[in-house]
Amino acid sequence: MNYLTKVILTASAIITATSVLAEGAKSLDHAEKATDNRKAVFSLLGSNMGPLGAMAKGKIPLDAKVVEKNALRINQLSMMIADYTKTDTSAFKVKTAALDKIWQQPEAFTKRINALSKASAHLQVAAKSGDESEIKKAISGVGKSCGGCHDDFKAD
Ligand code: HEC
Numbered sequence: 491m492n493y494l495t496k497v498i499l500t501a502s503a504i505i506t507a508t509s510v511l512a513e514g515a516k517s518l519d520h521a522e523k524a525t526d527n528r529k530a531v532f533s534l535l536g537s538n539m540g541p542l543g544a545m546a547k548g549k550i551p552l553d554a555k556v557v558e559k560n561a562l563r564i565n566q567l568s569m570m571i572a573d574y575t576k577t578d579t580s581a582f583k584v585k586t587a588a589l590d591k592i593w594q595q596p597e598a599f600t601k602r603i604n605a606l607s608k609a610s611a612h613l614q615v616a617a618k619s620g621d622e623s624e625i626k627k628a629i630s631g632v633g634k635s636c637g638g639c640h641d642d643f644k645a646d
Pocket of ligand 1: 535
């Protein structure tokens, strides 16, 4: 894809990403709802990333149109992470893999969110180029940004 498109996509990803401002859950019910919504965002990220990972590994044929669509969705979902993780549920017993560090180290967490926004914007550009090796590299870039955040902020 052309340079301008790349600049616009990357710039919009950076501008739209917001920092995480934690606020404590007010009740167990509130904490459970916030946890459900938080997991829903990540679950959709997983569902959109699944086929792309399989394509990068050559398990299913590479389809640039699917890559472009899912990369757009992943980028949009990345914009929701800050809002859907801002409720600090750590004071309540909820079933979650989210580590308390999310609310203790908001700047580091925000960096991880922004890395996903950028990598998914880049993947959209690569998908439009149709260049198979570029697309695979860009998919793996997205995968690394998922894994990077999981290493720091998600329980195994
Ligand atoms: C900014 C940090 C961050 C990024 C980036 C991130 N994740 Fe996660 N992910 C988490 C956290 C935290 C949880 C645990 C959520 C919970 O259990 O409340 C999680 C949970 C998940 C889950 C389990 C959801 C469920 O139903 O419980 C899946 C699947 C997942 N992530 C996939 C992905 C994929 C795929 C990507 C990249 C496209 C990604 N994540 C990017 C932090 C991140």
